[in-house]
Amino acid sequence: MYIGIVCPNFSGSTVVGSVLHRFSSVQHVGEIWKVFSEKHKDVAFCKECGGDHCPHFSASFKAYLKGLPQDDISSALKERFQSEFIVSGDKRPYYYKNFSGMPDKILVLLKNKYSAALSYAKRVEGFSHKGGSVQSADIFREAAESYYKDLASRVKWVESNFANENIIYASPEVIVDMGDSDLARFGKSLFGKEIMISSTPFDENFHYIGGNHKISKGKDRSYFKGEFRPDRRYEVIMSPSEKEIVNRVVEKNFRDLDLTITDTDFIESWVKDLL
Numbered sequence: 565m566y567i568g569i570v571c572p573n574f575s576g577s578t579v580v581g582s583v584l585h586r587f588s589s590v591q592h593v594g595e596i597w598k599v600f601s602e603k604h605k606d607v608a609f610c611k612e613c614g615g616d617h618c619p620h621f622s623a624s625f626k627a628y629l630k631g632l633p634q635d636d637i638s639s640a641l642k643e644r645f646q647s648e649f650i651v652s653g654d655k656r657p658y659y660y661k662n663f664s665g666m667p668d669k670i671l672v673l674l675k676n677k678y679s680a681a682l683s684y685a686k687r688v689e690g691f692s693h694k695g696g697s698v699q700s701a702d703i704f705r706e707a708a709e710s711y712y713k714d715l716a717s718r719v720k721w722v723e724s725n726f727a728n729e730n731i732i733y734a735s736p737e738v739i740v741d742m743g744d745s746d747l748a749r750f751g752k753s754l755f756g757k758e759i760m761i762s763s764t765p766f767d768e769n770f771h772y773i774g775g776n777h778k779i780s781k782g783k784d785r786s787y788f789k790g791e792f793r794p795d796r797r798y799e800v801i802m803s804p805s806e807k808e809i810v811n812r813v814v815e816k817n818f819r820d821l822d823l824t825i826t827d828t829d830f831i832e833s834w835v836k837d838l839l
Contacts, residue, residue: 565755566638567651568660568667570722572714574683575675576736576795577653578775583739583792584651585765587751591647592765594772596637597659599626610771620644620771634665645769649755653775657721669730670722671754674715676737678798681708681810701806708810712817737794 567584569577581592598608599621608626610618616626625644632640641650651671654664675683684707685691685700692700722731732754742750744761752758798807 565649565669566665566667567649567669567671567754568664569651569653569655569671569673570657570660570718571655571673571675572680572684572711572718573655574687575655575673575680576740577655577673578772579792580671580673580734580736580739581651581653581772581775582765582770583742583747584751584754585770586747586761586763587649587755587759588762589648589759590651590755591641591645591649591769592651592653592772593641593645594653595655595659595774596629596641596652597654597656597663598774599629600663608773610773611775612771618771620769621773634663637665638667647769653772655718657718657725666725669754670726670732672719672722672731672733673736674733675711676735676794676798677708677810677814678802678807679737679795680711681813682798682801683795684708684711701803701809704802704806705809705813708813709817712813716817740792740794 569581571577578594581594584590585592594611598604601608609615610621612618613621616623629637629640638650642648652660652664652667654660660666681704685703688703688707691703734750739747739750748758748761751761802810
């Protein structure tokens with residue numbers, strides 16, 4: 565089975581893919597679309613290895629992938645990693661349609677509203693990590709609106725192209741916080757069968773294209789280094805007034821989405837947080 569993660573940028577696809585990699589027959593391959601994009605060929609390498617000397621994503625294997633029809637890409641990845649399930653973090657509908665192929669099943673990530681806005685705001689020139697300023701308040705409004713615009717377009721594509729039984733909505737914060745028993749239950753829902761969980765994802769097959777590799781190889785002071793944890797930095801950085809700005813954006817845009825969200829326990833906390 566080929567599972568595609570869909571979400572806006574900076575929504576936790578790498579950490580969720582890494583968590584799913586803990587399942588014994590699951591391979592997280594990251595942003596595999598970059599292998600097929602001429603524009604991004606210089607960054608289409610394994611983030612864990614840092615270059616084409618990767619034992620799995622070698623230059624020759626990437627060239628082989630580029631020569632395959634879309635329908636054969638997931639099968640080639642399964643064979644390469646000897647895995648039953650491939651998880652892609654390509655995120656955008658455009659990438660699945662034009663590069664890596666249409667997944668069999670979709671995992672939509674719905675990030676905490678404050679964390680999502682902060683992730684977008686940090687990429688805007690002039691953003692102050694201290695927060696509380698009028699300037700950063702304006703930035704948070706724009707950031708939240710951008711996040712929900714991206715989320716809306718991607719969710720609408722998912723619901724137009726996949727049957728409800730092949731769509732799962734989940735909170736990355738909830739997934740990261742799961743103990744092994746809850747993770748096993750989530751895995752059974754996602755993969756359709758019970759799969760053994762290993763104690764760590766950082767095995768000999770922990771290789772993926774692109775994404776955020778701060779979990780395993782981040783700087784010494786990286787927030788994520790060496791562990792899976794929800795991104796709650798917004799609790800320190802965002803002021804009450806900035807959070808209220810995000811609340812107003814969310815109230816408008818979430819209702820505009822008109823989602824037919826799959827009934828699942830894993831999204832309950834996210835929905836309650838929004839409403």
